[in-house]
Amino acid sequence: MNAITPREGTLEAALLAAHERRVPLSDIFLDQEIQASGRLREDLCALMRTRIAVMRHSLQRGLASPQRSRSGLIDGGAHRLIEWSGDGHGLLGAAFTKLLASALAVAEVNACMGRVVAAPTAGSCGVMPAAIFTVAEERNVPEEALVRAFFTAGGIGMVIEKLASLSGAEGGCQAEVGSASAMAAGGIVEMLGGSPDQVCAAVSFSLANVMGLICDPVLGLVEEPCVRRNALGALNAVASAEMALAGIPSLFKADKVIETMGKVGRRLPEEFRETARGGLALLQPEADKS
Amino acid sequence: MGIFDVIGPVMVGPSSSHTAGAVRIGLFARRLLAVEPQRAEIGLHGSFAATGEGHGTPLALLAGLLGLSPDDERIPLSAELALERGLDYQFEDEDLGDVHPNSVRLRLRGEATTLEIHASSVGGGRIKVWNIDGFAVNLDGEYPTILLVYPDRPGAVAVVSAILANATINIATLKAHRTQRGGQALMAVQLDEVPPPGVIDSLRHLPHFEQVRFIPALGFGG
DSSP states (O other): OOSSOOOTTSHHHHHHHHHHHTOOHHHHHHHHHHHHHOOOHHHHHHHHHHHHHHHHHHHHHHHHSOOBOTTSSOBOHHHHHHHHIIIIIOTTOHHHHHHHHHHHHHHHHHHTTOEEEOSSOSTTTTHHIIIIIHHHHHTTOOHHHHHHHHHHHHHHHHHHHHHSOSOHHHHOHIIIIIHHHHHHHHHHHHHTTOOHHHHHHHHHHHHHHTTTOOBOOGGGOSSTTHHHHHHHHHHHHHHHHHHHHTTOOOSSOHHHHHHHHHHHHHHSOGGGBTSSSSGGGGSOOOOOOO | OOHHHHSOOEEESSOIIIIIHHHHHHHHHHHHHOSOEEEEEEEEEHHHHHSHHHHTHHHHHHHHHTTOOTTOTTGGGHHHHHHHHTOEEEEEEOOOOSSOSEEEEEEEEETTEEEEEEEEEEETTEEEEEEETTEEEEEOSSSOEEEEEEEOOTTHHHHHHHHHHHTTOOEEEEEEEESSTTSEEEEEEEESSOOOHHHHHHHHHSTTOSEEEEEOOOOOOO
16 A cells, blocks of 8 residues: 555545445545534435425426526437437437436526526536436335435535535536536445445546536526536436446546546636636527427 | 535525525625615626626625515515515616626615615625724625624724623624724624523613614524
8 A cells, every 4th residue: 555645535545444444435426425524324314315305396396397498599409319219219218318417407596596406506406316316216226325326426525625616606517517427427336336436546547538518608697508518417427427337447536537627627728617708608699499 | 505505595596696695685784774674775796797697796785785685486476476575666777896706786765764785795695794884894694793883982892802702702803893983883792602691681772873784694594
């Protein structure tokens, strides 16, 4: 083992602790939270279950009825996708469509002033519920493992906040949807029995896949292209988790990839950091042609 | 920063800065006013003015003024709610100078009291209140806070810290600001815990202070 003690609050430090104690990363992150908050383990798990319940509620709302935003840019995309795929149109089967529609659903509910869990941000709130719930349903994951997945995800998010950023204004979309993907991917890997090293590989893959993705919200609203970027994030999370679980190794340590994302974010011109002064934000939206 | 700041807060969308933060600014102002607001003149600055409408920022500010928390699903209906509760309001665009782009000026009137605050939503739903009735302050609403207005004379800080020490309440931050030497002063004391009601009462009974206001910590809801 490396003689140098890794810096506190990094994934390397969490990995080392997980190896030494032979426990999953969720245990390490949960214990950190118990220490920092002074609250009981069961209280923290109960609080996480209420967050999960809110996520499920926004997801169901977004699928059940077409969400329309005040600007008119959002017009029931999740609902449309589910209706259409109901006739067997889904390109890769029902679960894939479910993944996409779930991400759109939660993000659309957010855009339409509904209640969501900002995870890690309101703009990226569709990624985690879509990716983690869809995989958990497909693989019949017990509720306890699902709750643990969110602690793993949350712990990863804290590391990203510390080493880089979770804010689109600071780091572009890679810091929001990219981070949400990394959090979800790590959670999924642990939820399906992957090792802590595989969790970190999934984090690396997710961030590497969207390195440099800019934040260019049309009209400055969290709608276009944000809602569909949530679908991209969910897809990225599941793909990264699957590649990590298959044993594909990451060539870089997750902390280094996170730090790189932060550096890239800081070097993005301000036009591409939530100011709505660059990228797609400069295009004039055309009328709905459907 | 903890796991539930990353997986959270629970909030009504679409934007933690333009919506959740705006609700919290309104809520802070309501608690400071301490009575039901009857009239609100709201000046939107920068990005609050430019993209506020699409983010529901005006509705969010009203919601906070009406006492709704950032996760209350009635936020989109707050204009109707204001009408029901007799809150008369007016929005305008305003240039508050070289300040955070997500900033707002609130002028409030309630029964027998008025209040003006300037505040910014600084990201992730966090807020910074930087002016209260003309006094420069720096408050984030995260702590139970006591605000005292008094004529600038020696001894005010000592009196407050003695009373808090007696009640074994730890002071997180204490800042005094004055208009000019010997003029009016405002002291803002952020506390680590909620003081027992007796503490605020005894401050109110002292001759030193013209006004003593207490604002509980805002929290994030959910």
